[in-house]
Amino acid sequence: MIKLIDANNFSKGFEKQGIKLFTLKNKNGIISQVTNYGGRIVNLFVPDKKGVFEDVVLGYDSAKDYLEKPDHFFGAIIGRYGNRIANGKFSINNNEFYLDKNEAESQLHGGNKGFHAVVWKAKQISESSLELTHFSKHLDQGFPGNLEVKVVYTLTDEDELQIEYFAVSDAKTVVNLTNHSYFNLSGDFNKTIENHLFQINADHFLPVNEKMIPIGNLENVRNSPFDFRSLKTIKQTLKKQHKQIELSSGFDHNFVINDVDSGFVAKVIDENSGRSLEVYTTEPGIQFYSGNHLNNLLGKQNIIYKKRSAFCLETQHFPNSPNEENFPSTILLPGKKFSSTTIYRFDVEK
Numbered sequence: 001m002i003k004l005i006d007a008n009n010f011s012k013g014f015e016k017q018g019i020k021l022f023t024l025k026n027k028n029g030i031i032s033q034v035t036n037y038g039g040r041i042v043n044l045f046v047p048d049k050k051g052v053f054e055d056v057v058l059g060y061d062s063a064k065d066y067l068e069k070p071d072h073f074f075g076a077i078i079g080r081y082g083n084r085i086a087n088g089k090f091s092i093n094n095n096e097f098y099l100d101k102n103e104a105e106s107q108l109h110g111g112n113k114g115f116h117a118v119v120w121k122a123k124q125i126s127e128s129s130l131e132l133t134h135f136s137k138h139l140d141q142g143f144p145g146n147l148e149v150k151v152v153y154t155l156t157d158e159d160e161l162q163i164e165y166f167a168v169s170d171a172k173t174v175v176n177l178t179n180h181s182y183f184n185l186s187g188d189f190n191k192t193i194e195n196h197l198f199q200i201n202a203d204h205f206l207p208v209n210e211k212m213i214p215i216g217n218l219e220n221v222r223n224s225p226f227d228f229r230s231l232k233t234i235k236q237t238l239k240k241q242h243k244q245i246e247l248s249s250g251f252d253h254n255f256v257i258n259d260v261d262s263g264f265v266a267k268v269i270d271e272n273s274g275r276s277l278e279v280y281t282t283e284p285g286i287q288f289y290s291g292n293h294l295n296n297l298l299g300k301q302n303i304i305y306k307k308r309s310a311f312c313l314e315t316q317h318f319p320n321s322p323n324e325e326n327f328p329s330t331i332l333l334p335g336k337k338f339s340s341t342t343i344y345r346f347d348v349e350k
Contacts, residue, residue, distance in 0.1 A: 002031060002045045002053050003301075009062035010035050018119050019063045026128050026155040029053060030346070036122040037063055038115065039077035039132045039151055041181050043300070044161065046346045049274025054187025056275065058310045061300050070297055073180040076116035077151055078109045080136060080143045081330070082178035083254070083287060083319035086213045090322035092144065092172050092331070099142035106211060109180070111141035115149070116180070129154040138171065145171035145334070160345045167338040174330045175338050176317045178283075182291065182310035185270035185277060189299065192308040193291065194235040197269040200228040200288060201262075202255035206318060207244055214319050216326065218256055226253065231269065234290055234308070250292035250308070254285045254318055266313050269349055280343040281315035284328045288313060315342040 100111030
């Protein structure tokens with residue numbers, strides 16, 4: 001059932017901040033509401049095998065909630081650097097840059113005032129498309145260069161949520177943009193996603209240390225809980241003991257995409273509702289997070305979000321790449337244009 005959020009929940013009382021709520025829809029009835037606070041996808045209504053539309057992303061009902069409740073980056077644009085940078089620092093041309101640390105000694109998802117925590121300028125291009133822009137000043141959260149960023153959300157008539165990222169800097173810098181939506185394809189946030197079927201097109205993942213920083217090598221998924229090359233549930237895989245699973249209380253790891261040129265990264269199916277999600281991207285990696293640290297949060301419609309009540313599939317370059325020469329580079333040269341595209345394609349399994 002489609003129950004849209006009142007736009008006043010994101011505008012009334014927030015006129016000075018410029019926070020607003022926008023509604024997107026395609027010709028097939030898929031609807032999403034997006035706020036320019038953090039560029040967050042607030043809800044996303046897609047049909048099940050009976051044609052019933054339900055919301056499949058976690059979030060909050062108002063700007064006040066996003067500003068005051070525990071964040072978890074629900075639905076947000078993440079930048080300047082998605083994921084973690086070890087010790088909150090990196091070097092470019094022997095110049096060391098010290099970043100805002102917001103997770104122990106590391107920076108996570110761009111810092112406390114990363115792109116998830118700013119008000120973007122918004123322009124609704126059409127009924128199905130929204131353009132968001134932001135200017136990030138030199139040394140914002142510690143990153144070099146004045147960076148102009150544009151993100152375009154589009155609900156296509158192929159039932160895709162398409163996210164296009166663009167950026168340009170006036171100085172050599174690093175950029176790694178992603179979206180942090182939490183999905184539960186059942187449309188019932190009281191249920192966990194442990195029985196969803198997952199497939200990830202990756203022969204390798206990045207093992208991490210106790211601070212969740214990649215240790216620098218690629219590990220084969222064969223004979224491990226990280227082997228999602230064919231469809232399987234989290235419940236199946238977590239039965240296998242593995243030190244990496246213990247470190248993160250589940251999955252919170254970057255997978256190395258096998259064939260970047262093909263674009264296909266992952267597929268998820270909820271058999272009860274029939275809803276399926278396929279992920280395509282131009283990025284070399286994807287962070288699979290199994291909602292390990294959702295801990296009785298009061299979300300939309302007073303639903304309590306519990307552990308594993310949703311999953312994230314964050315398309316990206318690798319965590320801590322600025323400090324790992326062997327990882328794909330995230331360097332953006334001055335005047336060069338950064339661009340990246342990710343597609344979340346929804347369907348039903350008959």
